[in-house]
Amino acid sequence: MKMLQGNIVNKTIEAEEIENYIGQKIKIHGSIYKIRKMSGFAFVLLRTKRKIVQCVYNEEFSQFDLNLLKEESSVYVTANVVKEERSKTGWELRILEAKVLSMPQEELPIVINNKIVDTSMENLLDFRPITLRNEKERAIFKLQEGICNGFRTFLLGQKFTEIHTPKIVYAGAEGGANIFKLDYFGKEAYLAQSPQFYKQMMVGVFERVFEIAPVFRAEKHDTSRHLNEYTSVDFEMGYIESFEDIMEMETKMLQFIMDYLQETYSYELELLKVALPDVAEIPSIKFKEAKELISKEYKREIKDFDDFEPEEEKLLSKIIEKNTGSHFVFVTHYPSKKRPFYAKEDRNNQEETLSFDLLFRGLEITTGGQRIHDYNEQVEKMKKRQMTVELFESYLMMHKYGMPPHGGLGLGLERFTIKLLNQDNVRLATLFPRDIHRVTP
Amino acid sequence: MKMLQGNIVNKTIEAEEIENYIGQKIKIHGSIYKIRKMSGFAFVLLRTKRKIVQCVYNEEFSQFDLNLLKEESSVYVTANVVKEERSKTGWELRILEAKVLSMPQEELPIVINNKIVDTSMENLLDFRPITLRNEKERAIFKLQEGICNGFRTFLLGQKFTEIHTPKIVYAGAEGGANIFKLDYFGKEAYLAQSPQFYKQMMVGVFERVFEIAPVFRAEKHDTSRHLNEYTSVDFEMGYIESFEDIMEMETKMLQFIMDYLQETYSYELELLKVALPDVAEIPSIKFKEAKELISKEYKREIKDFDDFEPEEEKLLSKIIEKNTGSHFVFVTHYPSKKRPFYAKEDRNNQEETLSFDLLFRGLEITTGGQRIHDYNEQVEKMKKRQMTVELFESYLMMHKYGMPPHGGLGLGLERFTIKLLNQDNVRLATLFPRDIHRVTP
Structure with missing residues (x-):
């Protein structure tokens, strides 16, 4: 032997x-x-x-x-x-x-060994197994490895536990129609839109948890910023005193990642000509005030009082950069009706949630907030929304048997990467993107 | 602001x-x-x-x-x-x-704060959000974090690049009926049975890659060792001289992980009374010889010459432990007809593949091997198997335009964890298991 x-x-x-x-x-x-x-x-x-x-x-x-x-x-x-x-x-x-x-069998159909792969987005993605061999194309994903590594190293250092939660689920966390359905041995099941339910459950177990894993959104949007499958960096933490604790944690995580990339991935940063943004301070503004600021600065009429138009996110980032120099901005206190059923509302104003988005160079890269931890408060809010509470029995188990105040966030890895590169199309930061038209290669 | x-x-x-x-x-x-x-x-x-x-x-x-x-x-x-x-x-x-x-709303329906949660497997899983709060239950997953971390740290040290590949795919890597189907905007798509195709493509890009991510198997088996969704630790490496290079890499990875756990997760090892196995040496035996050895030692008739019965895997592990002291054993040269179309065959015996499984205490935890890197060789094998070559155009792109000799493996995280604990049911090493009967919580 x-x-x-x-x-x-x-x-x-x-x-x-x-x-x-x-x-x-x-x-x-x-x-x-x-x-x-x-x-x-x-x-x-x-x-x-x-x-x-x-x-x-x-x-x-x-x-x-x-x-x-x-x-x-x-x-x-x-x-x-x-x-x-x-x-x-x-x-x-x-x-x-x-x-x-x-030896290769045939000559390459696309030139991949120049500074850039000079072809259409469609070709770039159709021939992904070979276009990724381009020096700069692949450097994007080496850098992305660094981003994941940085996040993970930071979170482990902050005593978060890394978890693996199921992607085949019995109910969607975000609700709505944007969910992929699956035949699961004759039963209907879904692909997880986020690890939301599970990471909350795990706060009851480990207090602080994180997961870096795929999530699935059946959105029909065909834009430069939407993917139907993407990698989500999710963390959730217990014993918070305010939803701002989560924002402070994310700020510190971003500070860590910039230092980490500078130290460990300088080769790729240089090759891709990435200038890392300054994250010593990140400004925070309330949703309502942001709306008014954009309207005033750009003389735009506010059409939707409950959400941003994508154009408004870009304009807000411009104003913030002009006023403070920051490429990031937290927007807080989103209207309750636009946030999920588990979002905790502001005690002083039930119309607003203790929630935030983080915009990076005009693009929303993070959604987060404090969650409801009290059983009665959660059940009541679900009833108000005409949800069938019984369907969420296993989700509500944690609330029923005791949960600390908690909250967390999800960060889109591809969106973060693409904005770090100062580019626009998230497909460029995805090895094999899935969009409404594309499921190959 | x-x-x-x-x-x-x-x-x-x-x-x-x-x-x-x-x-x-x-x-x-x-x-x-x-x-x-x-x-x-x-x-x-x-x-x-x-x-x-x-x-x-x-x-x-x-x-x-x-x-x-x-x-x-x-x-x-x-x-x-x-x-x-x-x-x-x-x-x-x-x-x-x-x-x-x-405060909890109600008293717990199950006692979770004794040494063990003394209840049925069904209750243990039905009440997962709270049974995981048991000291030992949760320690399993803290240890599992350590296993992932150890694997990752080792592979990064060996200059593997961590990747994220899609889980919604256009074709199954393993073939067969054990694949979940999905309606993808009117087209048929599938859930990835493994990252096989993509990690091979990425060998053409980074030479060495790995991924730790969910995989999906629509197997109808209702056993203690099957899950329909599990976490797979996959690596793939180029420029190998022999498929044994992959086995040596896995051996070294296991040596690293044991040291890493001992150093960093001794608290959980002690709590769970885990005695880490000795992995200084792992024996390797050919499939055929293993079959004969089991047959001889236990006077069993060989019924299936192409595959192990689960009972035989257990018996082989027993024999190997008795003869060498090792809790692990590599079995090599599996019959070609039982291995996937991308498995490279032995030049001296086309009936056998340059492949291996790794058994740990009677359970197969890893399948790996050398892959075909030559375009013509791959196309020919697919034709011999009556596969529609055109359907695999984007997979074969890498072969067509040049690939180094390469191979890799997949390791089931839950199976590895449960065997490390010296237990049998993989569900115990899964936060929220998915089996043929279970999709909640």
């Missing part, structure tokens, strides 16, 4: 280690990203796990025919690391030998 | 900090887990984020009526930390004052 001992043999070095081998011969592996023929020599760009490495091919030292290499073939390369002060890296990689592991 | 600066004010201390306050007055908060009345005094057990803290109520120093406290109410407590050498902790917490934040 064979015994495995966890022996990981690295026969090649990582791109990040090359600088330690100046004057030596190394082995490295990767995919041929680009071959740039010059007069008398060629640059061969190797795509490694995180970085593109430039190698030099020259018949003087390269002991093979350059025509054996093809873009998108996988290779092992033997090379000399030669000191070269004119190079940005301080070294030059001279290929001696190359061993081809695999 | 108000400005938020990320001010997190902790008015209370954490349970883990109490020992630093001997001789001082502290504030702490939590839920009343249990009130144990003795003669002349009472123990009040407080459930905090991770630990249960024992406080002492005595009219001599407690300035309130004990009847004001109720199990499962949320409270702020002021207490003196008094040195007490007879106590395991070295201190005693004397309650001076208590401020009740919230």
